[in-house]
Amino acid sequence: MIKKILIIEDELAIADLMSYSLKKEGYIVKTVDNGSEGIEITESFKPNLIILDLMLPDISGFDVCRNITQSFNIPIIMITAKCDITDKVLGLELGADDYITKPFDMREVLVRIRSIFRRIDIIEKSVINKDISYISIGKDIKIYKDERVVIKEKKEVEFTPKEFDLLIFLAENKGKVFSRAQLLDKVWGFEYLGDTRTVDIHIQRIRKKLEEYKGRSIIETIFGVGYKLNN
Incomplete structure (x- = not known):
């Protein structure tokens, strides 16, 4: 099944780069530039993964993460220009699966996305197929x-x-x-x-x-x- 990825990022150049790279990898991609729209579209788009910028123009990425994780079981990769370890810990505690600091190499983002999808696929298969042991x-x-x-x-x-x-x-x-x-x-x-x-x-x-x-x-x-x- 083709995976769907939602990008919540207000910097157009970064959003376009990620969207282009992810589409080349075969993903279905949708981008929004603010947190409110990101929360709203999550329900209708039903993404398999969300890439979320912490610094958004309307509401904090932390609030977006908290809102989404309370309602949906969707892996989230947080992206920020801040290197503060406190932000990283808070994001992970709110339910984010991973954390990437700007500037980043798109190859690193792709590797982390594949890793998350691989982990999810294995866990889902182990639930469906009891023969998959660990x-x-x-x-x-x-x-x-x-x-x-x-x-x-x-x-x-x-x-x-x-x-x-x-x-x-x-x-x-x-x-x-x-x-x-x-x-x-x-x-x-x-x-x-x-x-x-x-x-x-x-x-x-x-x-x-x-x-x-x-x-x-x-x-x-x-x-x-x-x-x-x-x-």
């Missing part, structure tokens, strides 16, 4: 083995192939302790001739992507032995 880590992380996708707090997290292989192996063996040599054997295979520091580097990268948001360790270091994944 492994949960806590309440916020889901690993889809066959699709090779990791969702954290409703957002896809990118992993290299080997990072994913290591993560899924540990996730399928929760609570079990593995030495570095065992992980090299199980994940990299017998033919791998590298040293055990390779495991440490990959563990550090996985931790950085998954753990530094709640202050708890998902992959625990067992000193003198190796690693295990906690739930």
Whole structure:
């Protein structure tokens, strides 16, 4: 199904650039230049995603986001010229899915849009098709083995192939302790001739992507032995 995207942006040049680029990608696009019209047209247009500028001429983008998320389950990417972390946090708390700061590269916007749609498609398929399984880590992380996708707090997290292989192996063996040599054997295979520091580097990268948001360790270091994944 062709996806529909609503752009709420008062800067004509930016709106035209995004509209042109998104239409080239095959999306159906509609643009409006104020928040009130954006809220009104959301109901009739029924977009699959909204790109929302925070600085609008009539009402705040935060108010638009709040209004839309209260009535609709539509992913929102916020765009702003402000770099204030407070704005970013507030936007995400109001229900925005992502946040991009001007000036931006349109290629980055396209990547983030694809990531959101990919995540939504996987979740929808898992609801419809019970055969699509995943492994949960806590309440916020889901690993889809066959699709090779990791969702954290409703957002896809990118992993290299080997990072994913290591993560899924540990996730399928929760609570079990593995030495570095065992992980090299199980994940990299017998033919791998590298040293055990390779495991440490990959563990550090996985931790950085998954753990530094709640202050708890998902992959625990067992000193003198190796690693295990906690739930």
